[in-house]
Amino acid sequence: MKYDATIEFAQRMDLEDPIRSYRDRFHFPQFNGEDILYFGGNSLGLMPKTSKAAVNEELDVWEKLGVTGQHDRWEAYHEYLTDSTARLVGAKPNEVVVMNALTVNLHFLLISFYQPTNNCNKIVIEKGAFPSDQYAVESQIAFHGFDPKEALIELTPRDGEKCLRTEDILNTLRSHGESIATILIGGVNYYTGQAFDIETISKVGHEIGAMVGFDLAHAAGNLKLKLHDWNVDFAAWCSYKYLCAGPGSPGGVFIHDKHADWNGPRFAGWWGHNKKTRFKMKPNFKPIMGAEGWQVSNAPILSMACLRDAMDIYDEVGMSLLREKSEQLTEYLEFLLLKMPDKIEIITPEDPKQRGCQLSLVVKENGKEVFEKLGSSGVICDWREPDVIRVAPMPMYNSYKDIFQFYEILKTILD
Numbered sequence: 001m002k003y004d005a006t007i008e009f010a011q012r013m014d015l016e017d018p019i020r021s022y023r024d025r026f027h028f029p030q031f032n033g034e035d036i037l038y039f040g041g042n043s044l045g046l047m048p049k050t051s052k053a054a055v056n057e058e059l060d061v062w063e064k065l066g067v068t069g070q071h072d073r074w075e076a077y078h079e080y081l082t083d084s085t086a087r088l089v090g091a092k093p094n095e096v097v098v099m100n101a102l103t104v105n106l107h108f109l110l111i112s113f114y115q116p117t118n119n120c121n122k123i124v125i126e127k128g129a130f131p132s133d134q135y136a137v138e139s140q141i142a143f144h145g146f147d148p149k150e151a152l153i154e155l156t157p158r159d160g161e162k163c164l165r166t167e168d169i170l171n172t173l174r175s176h177g178e179s180i181a182t183i184l185i186g187g188v189n190y191y192t193g194q195a196f197d198i199e200t201i202s203k204v205g206h207e208i209g210a211m212v213g214f215d216l217a218h219a220a221g222n223l224k225l226k227l228h229d230w231n232v233d234f235a236a237w238c239s240y241k242y243l244c245a246g247p248g249s250p251g252g253v254f255i256h257d258k259h260a261d262w263n264g265p266r267f268a269g270w271w272g273h274n275k276k277t278r279f280k281m282k283p284n285f286k287p288i289m290g291a292e293g294w295q296v297s298n299a300p301i302l303s304m305a306c307l308r309d310a311m312d313i314y315d316e317v318g319m320s321l322l323r324e325k326s327e328q329l330t331e332y333l334e335f336l337l338l339k340m341p342d343k344i345e346i347i348t349p350e351d352p353k354q355r356g357c358q359l360s361l362v363v364k365e366n367g368k369e370v371f372e373k374l375g376s377s378g379v380i381c382d383w384r385e386p387d388v389i390r391v392a393p394m395p396m397y398n399s400y401k402d403i404f405q406f407y408e409i410l411k412t413i414l415d
């Protein structure tokens, strides 16, 4: 694709965009009477205009039916999300469930998929992983009586490099071999925006006998995923970033079919119990086959209503069209930023296969100040210590014009 640094070009691209109308389905915060330039969808996706009605619908049921709503409607509420969630991540319906929050789910998954022994107790994570993941794996290691200093292997970029090379990841896995119990890597790193080769990591992870899991907080709704075919053991993600389900909305979980009739360790609760006999309130936990068996508590219906509403929009568009537009939008942003090479460095990989929509920029001088000026000029992006500005154009609601306007504002600030 040949790009141009003109507003006319951006507007023409918008006219040719087959999914441009979806922008109108979202609320944009306003700045001087216009839509703000919103590139913060990797932290909190914008609110669909239908979210309020979706929540109100459930409030109405509560108002009119009380507990009767539980049995008639809410008991199976998460099932409304099964098919769309399965399509989103490339899973079979019995491999996914929506429940809890992301870090909570990581803990529940690790209780099953991290079973350390004296000879096999290491967890592999990427250095600079999202801190919550780091805390979760370290506390899991300590919980089992091992020392995180010895049992946690952090994948580290080569000197002078910001991103990891797949060959280095694989070499680390092979060199630690059978001492690795579990691999838990981000599908896309939140800081650099680097997307990892899930399929290959999963393959090599299995060669050394490890359980392979991914944190897909920055990948679900951003990349095309095929978790079943890639033979991933387990994965978890949140739905308030790329999936626009609102603050604190419930997370998603994937557990491969091959673990469907799991009888290893699991922290159980009544919502994971056989649906037919759950309300008989008997002792003896009988798990539902598949991912639903990992449910613990009944679902937070009000926030799930937002998620259901947002997932209907994602399902309607589909990840193919979203990803197609996303690659071009991000490439356009990259094209414009590369016009200022003396002022900005992009640390996200150039290869579209190794990134989602986000670009992470290092402004060579006064980065924090530049970031603050962007904010006061009506641009929402974010700052991550020590020196990165993250910009995430979302194919669902961002336009080429947004990107061009961002470039003009940034250029003015840098000049």
Ligand SMILES: *Cc1c(COP(=O)(O)O)cnc(C)c1O
Residues within 6 Å of the ligand: 101, 102, 103, 104, 130, 132, 133, 186, 190, 215, 217, 218, 238
């Ligand atoms: C956003 C994010 C989290 C946040 O965890 P919550 O439990 O939802 O608060 C955790 N890990 C990663 C990789 C994230 O990007």
